[in-house]
Amino acid sequence: AQSVTQLGSHVSVSEGALVLLRCNYSSSVPPYLFWYVQYPNQGLQLLLKYTTGATLVKGINGFEAEFKKSETSFHLTKPSAHMSDAAEYFCAVSGVSGGSNYKLTFGKGTLLTVNP
Amino acid sequence: DTGVSQNPRHKITKRGQNVTFRCDPISEHNRLYWYRQTLGQGPEFLTYFQNEAQLEKSRLLSDRFSAERPKGSFSTLEIQRTEQGDSAMYLCASSPAEVRGAVWFGPGTRLLVL
Numbered sequence: 001a002q003s004v005t006q007l008g009s010h011v012s013v014s015e016g017a018l019v020l021l022r023c024n025y026s027s028s029v030p031p032y033l034f035w036y037v038q039y040p041n042q043g044l045q046l047l048l049k050y051t052t053g054a055t056l057v058k059g060i061n062g063f064e065a066e067f068k069k070s071e072t073s074f075h076l077t078k079p080s081a082h083m084s085d086a087a088e089y090f091c092a093v094s095g096v097s098g099g100s101n102y103k104l105t106f107g108k109g110t111l112l113t114v115n116p
Numbered sequence: 117d118t119g120v121s122q123n124p125r126h127k128i129t130k131r132g133q134n135v136t137f138r139c140d141p142i143s144e145h146n147r148l149y150w151y152r153q154t155l156g157q158g159p160e161f162l163t164y165f166q167n168e169a170q171l172e173k174s175r176l177l178s179d180r181f182s183a184e185r186p187k188g189s190f191s192t193l194e195i196q197r198t199e200q201g202d203s204a205m206y207l208c209a210s211s212p213a214e215v216r217g218a219v220w221f222g223p224g225t226r227l228l229v230l
Binding site for chain 2: 036
């Protein structure tokens with residue numbers, strides 16, 4: 001069984017400040033981990049993913065996330081927030097093999113607000 | 117690559133009516149998924165197709181729900197005898213078979229059952 005917990009349903013930062021969105025997962029198999037972003041009135045878009053290999057992964061729009069197995073975490077960061085980053089962010093996990101490798105389990109999402 | 121498209125984008129219906137949604141995946145993707153998203157929640161998996169075969173259905177998908185993917189191209193999701201609890205955003209996604217987990221989502225169909 002897999003689950004995802006996103007700490008903080010709403011995060012507010014100032015433009016230019018560090019963005020940190022927290023995600024912890026639970027998985028009985030080695031996980032694949034993802035961050036998706038949902039802009040208003042748009043579908044979810046993949047930001048970045050961790051499969052195997054390097055634990056620090058870089059995504060689009062300057063975001064990156066680090067897989068920490070010992071902490072079962074996959075936090076999303078961006079050094080300097082931009083107004084256009086305002087959106088809802090979802091962390092997700094899928095299994096590596098077998099019947100679960102196609103199915104995503106999502107967290108409840110974190111709404112990011114960027115203040116001028 | 118025109119992306120995943122869904123129609124209609126919005127649907128308002130009365131309780132007890134049947135509704136059908138359509139999803140057109142990215143043409144070269146042989147996997148297709150339906151998810152449901154309610155307010156304040158992340159998307160929840162409903163069902164999955166590989167080509168025309170429906171390989172898994174979530175327990176969330178009651179017998180009032182049926183999904184098809186004839187010829188392995190577009191897919192339809194039908195809800196019979198709608199209930200107010202069916203009000204949600206219905207998301208379709210697709211992916212190539214060799215890309216595990218990462219999927220391309222459509223814009224969704226927002227259903228409101230009055």
